[in-house]
Amino acid sequence: MQTSMALLMIGFLGACTDNTVDPPRIQTVADVVTANSDFSILRDALEYAGLTGDLRQGNLTVLAPNNAAFQASGFADAAAVRALPTSTVKSVLLYHVLGFRIPASAFTVDKNVVIPSLQGGNVYISKLAASSGVSVNNARITKTDIQAENGVIHVIDRVMMPPTRNLLEIAQGNPNLTYLVAAATRAATSNPAVVSSLTSTSSAFTVFAPTNEAFIAAGFPSIASIQAAPAETLAAVILNHVLPGRAFSPTLATGNVAAAGGGQLAVDVSSGVTVKGKGSTQAAKVLMADMLATNGVVHVIDRVLLP
Structure with missing residues (x-):
């Protein structure tokens, strides 16, 4: 009995001194947006449009307007977004999502490179010189390569509206x-x-x-x-x-x-x-x-x- 108790204690002490640390879990695009207070309007808009789950799957590039971008585009807060029809908000948000991963290193010097969005319309990516920033339509990318398990996020300074009229x-x-x-x-x-x-x-x-x-x-x-x-x-x-x-x-x-x-x-x-x-x-x-x-x-x- 004493021998068994000693072995049990040794095993217990060994478990207590194990310094192994599980690696941090990489979050999905939706998790990154949810956890970042600077994306609070975007987070609420995604929930309102029923798209949060969609950003947890696939392999995506999200051109993410931060709170300042929404405000610069005329949306003072989440309530202003929710004042729009759900279908409109869904269309606008999907216009900011691309169906494959585009890291910042893929932005080459070019003008109006056509990329299809999940909304169905195209976005137009421009980089005018090797040392210049990157713009998408009328928005400028202010931060690149926020990594997620299922994609990458680039922060933009405007909300882009998908075209509906000529x-x-x-x-x-x-x-x-x-x-x-x-x-x-x-x-x-x-x-x-x-x-x-x-x-x-x-x-x-x-x-x-x-x-x-x-x-x-x-x-x-x-x-x-x-x-x-x-x-x-x-x-x-x-x-x-x-x-x-x-x-x-x-x-x-x-x-x-x-x-x-x-x-x-x-x-x-x-x-x-x-x-x-x-x-x-x-x-x-x-x-x-x-x-x-x-x-x-x-x-x-x-x-x-x-x-």
Whole structure:
């Protein structure tokens, strides 16, 4: 009995002095988001949309807006997100999820690299130089390579909205762009390319869209005055506001760019974003940037860009 008790004590003491430490468990993407207080709005949005479980499986890249990103995009808190329909929140969140792992080392110097999202639409990744940061659509990546068991998280500074309308439909849906729609419609009677570029399903364009006030300041006091203007003149003016391709604000740089009408536009990003037509005396300020369309990008400006 004493021998058995001694062996039992030796075994017990050996177990007590075992210094083996289990390795830390690697968390899933959902676990990482849940545990990080800087993702509290995102965490609540995922729960509201019923997507928390989806981020615990697969092999994913999540472009994760932090709380500051939600606030910069007009969502003050989780309640503001929950004020939207569940289906809308789900669509927006899935637009931030890619179906495979993309580490920061895979971001090469390129512009508007097309990557499909789990929402169904594409995101556009840009890195303008080896030493520059990386942007996705209108958002900048502020932190990379937060590792998870089933993927990687890159933190972004804006919430990206998936496109649902083409360029023309965005203009038609904005009551402050009715003069632009009238001008494009009138211009198309001379040059059908004006409207076809705004509705294209095969090519992408960037439109600097002057407000109604901008047209009034340029000498068009009413829509009737636009409809009475020579169609050829309006076509030249409208095409001077269009750039081939998608030009998100993080990819704009100070310098000249060629407009679709053949003219040159002077872009300056030293203090905000301004753009100036060759025939303009003053640069236009971008009032609202990066409205993503199915076929391009819209930036609302406060002046007409004369060719």
